[in-house]
Amino acid sequence: MTAKLLLLAGDFVEDYEIMVPFQALQAVGHEVHAVCPEKETGDTVKTAVHDFRGDQTYLETRGHDFELNATMSEVAPADYDGLVVPGGRAPEYLRTYDEVLETVRHFFEHEKPVAAICHGPQILAAAGVLEGRTGSAYPACRAEVEAAGCSWVDGVVTDGNLVTAQAWPDHPEWIAQFLDVLGTEIQHGAAPAAADD
Template sequence: MPRALLLTGDAAEELDVMYPLYRIREAGWDVDVAALTRREVQLVIHDFDPNSDAYTEKNGRKLPVDLAFSEVEVEQYSALVIPGGRAPEYIRLDKDVRRITEYFFAQNLPVGLVCHGPQVPAVYGLLKGRKTAAFPPLHGDMENAGATIVDAPDVVDGNIVSCRGWPDMPEFSRAFMALLDRAAVPA
């Protein structure tokens, strides 16, 4: 059975995590959740309020974690997902997140980036010359990282599928699942 890895942490957006997690499992893949430690992480729910200049946030579900970033053996996985929320802002500082992310890009394996997820490969220079969607306030950061921003719910650039956030989940999921269907399954 093919395996995917999902990198997350506290303050990850609940729909950004849960929608792809269950969709990939529904397609017959094993999905391991990795975080800084093996303790469960606190997901959050972001919503958009017309009376607010930013999104609102409240606690969502707790998510069990299968392994710590330091325990990830990248060769066991055929795809990577990095959901959004605030988690990408700090998990990108972890040396093992860098090791993991660089492996998937070097091997040209499928990578799904949701909302703030592009912050992780961007900080390592992996989006230079690539197209990506991202949460709109990140557009300047993505451009400074050398990426071309595409304002769409399902941006595909080679091995990457990205979207702007949880409202894009249906389109993102269709595009990412099509990429996974084409991906080589490890022996």
């Protein structure tokens, strides 16, 4: 099944957490639309690279410019099969937009697949959709997730339609679990024939 997915973006979204799922989900045949409030198709958001170097928290450096391929004010959540919410610094202010919170609520009200990573669950907490859930987030966001009524887990967790993870090192497991929730079947072609000597 090919899914049509919506991805929430904003300035200083985490570089790996937007680019890796954006490309990986397309690589397996899904259509992914990246949107940001107040920006249009072709506009860019700046990304931030969060690196873990043994400090008490991550180190942040400037990442790439990520080009949006859809306009948030022109998309309808009802047209999408799933939602991806990356982390970084963007979630702390994206959660102040009513259209972002309404979009998130739509996916939960209709039990559509949602993947959130790192600081992304800050948006879910603000939307009021974590009550009674089990989930994960960047450890510094644990208090917010728990205050929103969610049981926090250390690692990657799937709870019904929701797949959450702590940070980009979790990508392989996080994306794999999201693909399972989406019902994605990946078929590989036949192995190439051995060349004659």
